[in-house]
Amino acid sequence: MFDPISLLVGAGLVGVGWAAGRFGRRPARNGRPEPAICGCGHDLALHDRTEGSCHAEIVRKNAVGLREWVTCGCRRYTGPTPLEEFFTPPVLPPNDR
Numbered sequence: 704m705f706d707p708i709s710l711l712v713g714a715g716l717v718g719v720g721w722a723a724g725r726f727g728r729r730p731a732r733n734g735r736p737e738p739a740i741c742g743c744g745h746d747l748a749l750h751d752r753t754e755g756s757c758h759a760e761i762v763r764k765n766a767v768g769l770r771e772w773v774t775c776g777c778r779r780y781t782g783p784t785p786l787e788e789f790f791t792p793p794v795l796p797p798n799d800r
């Protein structure tokens with residue numbers, strides 16, 4: 704037999720879990736924040752803040768078979784955007800003990 708109070712508490716816990724799963728995407732406490740990787744495979748930090756183009760350099764072979772460094776052809780960051788990165792410039796990595 705369930706009393707209304709425990710039903711409410713159970714429903715509340717389910718709701719909290721659902722909300723945390725849906726909105727919570729917090730960076731892991733015990734390590735680095737969730738990596739923000741663009742579709743080109745490079746980190747968000749390598750992308751221009753205003754233009755969105757990627758500044759990473761990649762190695763490729765040129766016409767004569769020699770390796771050369773070229774700038775990534777990515778024009779716009781397409782990966783996930785961490786909220787804290789979005790609102791604050793990434794001068795330093797998060798440092799909350």
Ligand SMILES: [Zn+2]
Pocket residue numbers: 741742743744745750757777778779780781
């Ligand atoms: Zn990119």
Ligand SMILES: [Zn+2]
Pocket residue numbers: 741743744745757758759775776777
């Ligand atoms: Zn890139």
